[in-house]
Every structure is written in structure tokens, then in C-alpha cells.
Amino acid sequence: MTxxxxxxxxxxxxxxxxTTEELAFIKSWKTGERTVRAGECILRENEPDDNLYTILSGxxxxxxxxxxxxxxxxxxALVGDLIGxxxxxxxxxxxxxxALTDVVLCVLPRARLMELFGLFxxxxxxxxxxxxxxxxxxxxxLLSVGQRGARERVAFILxxxxxxxxxxxxxxxxxxxxxxTQSHLSDTLGFSLVHTNKTLQRLRQSGAFKWSDGFLQxxxxxxxxxxxNWSSWPSALERPFL
Amino acid sequence: MTxxxxxxxxxxxxxxxxTTEELAFIKSWKTGERTVRAGECILRENEPDDNLYTILSGxxxxxxxxxxxxxxxxxxALVGDLIGxxxxxxxxxxxxxxALTDVVLCVLPRARLMELFGLFxxxxxxxxxxxxxxxxxxxxxLLSVGQRGARERVAFILxxxxxxxxxxxxxxxxxxxxxxTQSHLSDTLGFSLVHTNKTLQRLRQSGAFKWSDGFLQxxxxxxxxxxxNWSSWPSALERPFL
DNA sequence: CGGATGTTTGAAAATAGTCAACCGAGGTGG
DNA sequence: CCACCTCGGTTGACTATTTTCAAACATCCG
Numbered sequence: 001m002t003x004x005x006x007x008x009x010x011x012x013x014x015x016x017x018x019t020t021e022e023l024a025f026i027k028s029w030k031t032g033e034r035t036v037r038a039g040e041c042i043l044r045e046n047e048p049d050d051n052l053y054t055i056l057s058g059x060x061x062x063x064x065x066x067x068x069x070x071x072x073x074x075x076x077a078l079v080g081d082l083i084g085x086x087x088x089x090x091x092x093x094x095x096x097x098x099a100l101t102d103v104v105l106c107v108l109p110r111a112r113l114m115e116l117f118g119l120f121x122x123x124x125x126x127x128x129x130x131x132x133x134x135x136x137x138x139x140x141x142l143l144s145v146g147q148r149g150a151r152e153r154v155a156f157i158l159x160x161x162x163x164x165x166x167x168x169x170x171x172x173x174x175x176x177x178x179x180x181t182q183s184h185l186s187d188t189l190g191f192s193l194v195h196t197n198k199t200l201q202r203l204r205q206s207g208a209f210k211w212s213d214g215f216l217q218x219x220x221x222x223x224x225x226x227x228x229n230w231s232s233w234p235s236a237l238e239r240p241f242l
Numbered sequence: 243m244t245x246x247x248x249x250x251x252x253x254x255x256x257x258x259x260x261t262t263e264e265l266a267f268i269k270s271w272k273t274g275e276r277t278v279r280a281g282e283c284i285l286r287e288n289e290p291d292d293n294l295y296t297i298l299s300g301x302x303x304x305x306x307x308x309x310x311x312x313x314x315x316x317x318x319a320l321v322g323d324l325i326g327x328x329x330x331x332x333x334x335x336x337x338x339x340x341a342l343t344d345v346v347l348c349v350l351p352r353a354r355l356m357e358l359f360g361l362f363x364x365x366x367x368x369x370x371x372x373x374x375x376x377x378x379x380x381x382x383x384l385l386s387v388g389q390r391g392a393r394e395r396v397a398f399i400l401x402x403x404x405x406x407x408x409x410x411x412x413x414x415x416x417x418x419x420x421x422x423t424q425s426h427l428s429d430t431l432g433f434s435l436v437h438t439n440k441t442l443q444r445l446r447q448s449g450a451f452k453w454s455d456g457f458l459q460x461x462x463x464x465x466x467x468x469x470x471n472w473s474s475w476p477s478a479l480e481r482p483f484l
Numbered sequence: 485c486g487g488a489t490g491t492t493t494g495a496a497a498a499t500a501g502t503c504a505a506c507c508g509a510g511g512t513g514g
Numbered sequence: 515c516c517a518c519c520t521c522g523g524t525t526g527a528c529t530a531t532t533t534t535c536a537a538a539c540a541t542c543c544g
Contacts, residue, residue, distance in 0.1 A: 064381055066389055066390070066471050067471060068471070072385040074381050074384055085370075086377060086378060089371045089375075090374060090378060095381055117363040117364075117367050118363040121356070121359040121360040121366070124359050124367075128327075128331060128366070129331045131374050131377060132331040132332060133332070135328060135373060135380060136328060136332060136336045138384060139337055140306070141384055142316055142380060142383055142384045143314040145384060146430075146432035147308055147432065149499080181521090181522065181523085182522075182524095183522075187388075189388075190387065191500070191501090192500070192501050192502075194500090194501070194524090194525085195500055195501065197525085198524085198525085201524080229310070234334065236332075392531080423489085423491090424490075424491070425489095433533090434532070436492090436493090436533070436534080436535095439491065439493090440493085
């Protein structure tokens with residue numbers, strides 16, 4: 001188990017570090033690590049869970065389902081993202097989370113969340129910040145799905161995921177190990193699989209990106225931003241995590 | 243100006259009340275009230291604002307725009323809902339908010355938000371709760387826009403707004419004064435105005451609801467829930483507000 | 485009596501979904 | 515070793531949904 005003092009997330013430039021006291025609290029809060037295999041659920045909608053999780057490594061995605069099997073992917077979660085806050089507050093889990101690759105999670109029992117609020121104003125603020133950020137991202141996705149056309153949406157999601165991965169140092173020579181399938185993309189964008197595929201093909205031919213063998217590389221982000229009508233996330237200096 | 247001690251929101255059964263100390267803080271926090279005319283903006287995307295607002299009366303809606311004018315309504319805000327938290331945390335406003343009717347707002351300068359986090363763990367928790375609830379609602383909307391068909395979406399939005407209004411005691415004989423236009427609905431659901439209208443017509447003929455002269459009445463919520471594939475919000479006992 | 489809004493409708497055009505098939509890369513078991 | 519799966523990706527033809535365009539209509543208001 002990774003000791004908090006040497007938590008890999010703390011080393012990433014885009015994440016804010018803890019004070020000594022905060023680090024001590026987090027350290028005492030963490031009860032262990034949990035590993036989830038690719039394809040398994042980390043959290044299931046409507047099933048209570050007593051923990052919060054921070055992703056230490058791997059990819060996951062949050063989604064909601066309709067009874068008949070249709071599902072909407074709400075967002076993807078990468079290293080440093082917090083999972084399960086929703087459930088800790090709403091009392092019940094409002095969406096599922098599935099591992100896209102093998103995932104290692106830092107386990108934080110939610111019972112002590114209230115304690116954190118009593119002791120550390122800064123960290124409490126961070127938790128709220130994370131919730132607000134999630135809301136923000138959902139808003140961007142909703143804007144996409146509600147208003148953008150097919151090419152725009154596809155360009156948007158590629159830019160988003162690629163950009164977030166870059167902030168986490170996940171690129172090697174501009175190439176990103178990309179575990180997302182076209183089926184995932186279609187459930188994210190609200191398109192059928194076939195239509196997603198055809199849109200990807202046409203966009204690919206413009207030379208804006210390469211995607212094969214599970215690796216994604218954006219070759220012309222400028223062009224993609226034009227297509228998407230989207231100007232990337234503001235390069236928010238440092239973000240918190242737990 | 244309404245004194246906090248007699249704040250109308252506190253009298254609504256579905257809102258949790260303050261402790262004496264909390265009330266005193268909120269009272270000292272509130273610097274006044276702001277009235278916004280129907281059709282005016284309360285907050286504008288990317289324009290900073292130094293306040294948080296709680297809606298004391300009226301309807302508003304949050305939305306994001308694309309450069310070419312398309313807009314996506316993210317959610318509606320009613321009495322007791324908090325506006326501007328996003329901006330207070332993200333540093334910049336990530337969406338606009340427009341008044342749908344004349345709106346009266348309770349003004350809370352965001353400069354003191356950090357102070358609240360230091361002094362009142364309970365209220366800080368509430369703020370986070372509100373952010374998480376907003377995230378939750380956005381998730382439900384995203385599921386709708388991404389996966390539900392036209393009839394389903396329309397049924398969903400009617401149920402949602404009607405249900406939220408009921409919790410706030412806004413119904414008279416089952417009738418709700420409904421300031422939303424079909425144009426708003428279409429920007430919420432991601433449909434063109436024409437298509438929204440036609441879908442409404444067909445749904446109306448099933449006798450599930452009446453909507454005319456700015457009043458909405460749901461006659462068969464059971465049927466609408468069936469159509470929407472949606473089972474309403476869990477009747478969460480008491481929710482916080484600021 | 486105009487304007488300005490908001491709603492309603494029909495018809496044509498564009499977009500997206502469904503069905504059906506095929507390809508290629510792993511993996512597994514006989 | 516190869517037959518046979520499964521999974522993810524790809525494609526064409528056809529169908530359905532949704533948008534766009536255009537025109538009315540009704541109400542409110544100055």
C-alpha cells in the first residue's frame with residue numbers, strides 16, 4: 001500500500017499539495033487500497049457504499065442506466081479524481097462507476113467525512129470545490145449532448161479526455177494509452193455506435209487525430225477546437241484532491 | 243428587506259431549519275436583497291460576480307451558450323436554490339443564469355464563504371450537499387438528453403418541474419403558474435422548438451396534463467412516469483439552504 | 485391598428501438509428 | 515495446430531427521427 005507521504009498524485013504539478021496537518025489527517029483517514037478489475041463496478045447505482053475513493057491509477061467512468069439497458073456515461077475519472085462523494089451526501093448512490101482499466105483506489109471511509117468538516121476548513125472547501133468541478137464538467141457535457149452536432153461532439157470528447165490525460169502526465173510522445181471503446185464514446189455522446197463510428201471516420205480523414213491499437217494521438221488540436229466550438233478547460237493552475 | 247428570522251424559506255416543510263448560531267451567522271452574512279426583472283441575467287458566463295444568491299421568490303434558469311447562439315438550459319432554479327456557488331469556487335462563472343419571472347435574491351458576499359467553512363462545519367457540509375445535489379440533477383438531465391426519446395424527455399421535464407414546485411407549495415388546486423415557454427423547454431431538452439411542440443401536442447392528447455394560459459396541471463403523473471421511464475426524485479425529507 | 489411574443493401546422497431536407505454483414509485480432513479448447 | 519469464439523471496429527442500405535423553412539394564428543400591449 002502506497003503511503004500518503006509518497007502518494008503519486010502529490011507529485012503531479014497540477015495538483016495542490018497538503019499542509020503537514022492535512023497530510024496527517026488524510027493519512028489517518030485512509031484505511032487501505034482497493035483494486036478493481038477492468039469491467040467491474042466500483043460503485044453501483046442505488047447501492048449504498050461506506051467509502052469515498054480517490055483514484056490512484058487507472059481509468060473509470062460514471063454512468064446512469066435506464067431500465068431497458070440504455071446507459072448514459074456522465075464522465076470519465078482519472079488519477080486524482082474523487083468517487084462516491086455524491087453517494088456520501090445524497091444518502092444513496094445516484095450513478096454507477098465502472099473500471100475501464102484495472103483501477104487502484106485509495107479508500108476513505110465516509111463516516112469520517114463530517115469529522116473532516118469540523119477540523120479542516122481548507123480540506124472541506126476542497127471537497128466542495130471538487131463537487132463544483134464535477135458539476136461544471138457535467139454542464140459542459142450536457143451542453144455538448146444537447147446542442148452540438150455529431151462532428152462537434154466527437155471533437156469535444158477527444159479534446160477533453162486528451163487534455164485531462166495530459167495534465168496527469170499520461171502522454172508519451174503525444175500518444176495516450178486510450179482504453180475507451182467506440183461503444184463507450186457513443187454512450188457518452190448520445191449517439192448510436194454506428195453513427196459514432198462513421199463520424200469518427202470522417203473526422204479522422206481530416207488528419208486531426210490518430211487512433212489505433214488503443215492509442216490516441218491528437219495531431220491538430222487547433223482544428224479540433226474549431227470543429228468542437230470549444231476552447232478547452234481554463235488551465236486551472238492547481239486543483240485539490242483527497 | 244425580509245429579516246432572516248422570518249425568511250419564508252424556513253417555513254417550507256421540505257427545508258431544514260438553522261440552529262440559533264447558524265441563523266445569527268447567516269443574518270450577519272446577508273447584505274441585502276437584489277431584484278432581477280424577468281428576462282434579465284442574474285449572472286453571466288465568464289463574468290465574475292462577488293456574491294452568492296439564494297432565491298427568495300421567482301423562477302430562474304441556468305444555461306450555457308455556444309458562440310453561434312445555441313444555448314443549453316442546464317437546470318431551473320426555484321425558491322431556496324443557491325446560485326453562483328460554481329463561480330465562487332471555480333474562480334469564474336461557468337454558466338449564465340437568467341430570471342424567468344421577476345426574481346428576488348438574498349445576497350451573500352462570497353468573500354465570507356471561507357469564513358463559514360472555518361466556523362460552521364454543519365453549514366459547510368450543507369454547501370457541499372447543495373453542490374452535490376446540483377451535480378445529481380445535471381446527471382439526470384444528461385441521462386435524459388443523451389438517452390431518452392422525445393416523448394420520454396418531455397414527460398420527464400414536466401414531472402421534474404411540477405414535482406419540485408409542489409415541494410415548495412407552489413400548487414393551487416393542482417395548478418402551477420408556469421413561466422416556462424416551449425422555447426425554453428426545447429433548449430432544455432435539446433430539441434428544436436417545432437419538434438418540442440409536436441411532441442407536447444401528442445402527449446397532451448393522451449390526457450396526461452393540461453397546459454394553457456401559463457398554468458400547468460399534471461392529471462396523470464403515473465402515466466407520465468411510465469412514459470418517461472422515471473420514478474421521480476426520492477422524497478428527500480429535508481434539504482438545506484443558505 | 486400595428487408590433488412583439490408565443491404557439492401551431494405542414495412539407496421538405498438533413499441527421500441519426502437500425503439491420504445486417506464482414507474484418508481482424510486475441511483467446512480457448514479439441 | 516486449427517476450428518471456433520468473442521470483441522471491437524467498419525461499411526452499406528434502409529428506416530426513423532428530428533430539423534428547417536414557411537406560414538398562420540392568437541394574445542397582449544402601446
